[in-house]
Amino acid sequence: MKLTSKGRYAVMALADLAKFNSTNPVSLRDISLRQGISLDFLEQIFLQLKKHEIVISIRGTNGGYILNKEPVDIKIANILNAVDEEVKTVQCKKESKKSCNGKTAKCITHNLWDELQNHINDFFENKNLRDLIVNNPESRI
Amino acid sequence: MKLTSKGRYAVMALADLAKFNSTNPVSLRDISLRQGISLDFLEQIFLQLKKHEIVISIRGTNGGYILNKEPVDIKIANILNAVDEEVKTVQCKKESKKSCNGKTAKCITHNLWDELQNHINDFFENKNLRDLIVNNPESRI
DNA sequence: ATATACTTGACTATTTTAGTCAAGTATAGA
């Protein structure tokens, strides 16, 4: 799980999409203008979101993207994994699993980082797009 | 709060120090050899740890470093803040605080990232050096 | 037809990371 601007933009774009989702596809151009994200960068991001079946693209005039699932079924973890595919934490890579038993300073921090990683994962596993929208009473879903 | 190798090395080095803390100062050379961290890099790290009063340096032959407090009083958050001083999260910088009310996709993710940041901070605020050591029964404190 | 919109891959400036290098200063013990 990496936490980058790319991931944040993906969540932003999908939150935007969830709000304007009702009937029509939403064009990246609109999202770009509303959220202030470069169109080219959005295309890169939505390519990944489409590959991971989070959105569906609709081509042609008045085309755009729509969500492939209900907002409640799209976990934030899914989104972040889609655009920043490699799960990379700062951790000791030299130890093999079996030799790493938490008995050296190296492996003590290894365990600490793993534990943090789990906390972060849980956090994003337990949040979905709908959670983000409903915290925002003025919005229309 | 940044999570880098530098921060992890700092925690590793202090865990090592806590284990060999009993009577004598521990030289960076020893830590370097035991933990496989470059001596030059350790010096950079310990300069910061000293400035933040986490360790005390003892010069001269058989000198080295000792902890400035009991392990239980050294929070992991203190360590990470000492070596990676800038608190930097991926977040929206364009909004002023007052205009950011969680009503746009931008600010929705802003809130999400802030919430995560708090989770991570809590995690490290509630762990201290002693916690790391006591999970390691074979070690001597 | 053709404008609109999505697709794909290559490319890159900037910043960050994870150190290295050099030239010191201070102190303990012989």
Next chain:
DNA sequence: TCTATACTTGACTAAAATAGTCAAGTATAT
């Protein structure tokens, strides 16, 4: 006092990651 050991400080840098840009398409609705 001498000098080996250890800490101090600041400048420098190769490599990787980040955050995009650019170019040249292809597909489809109207």
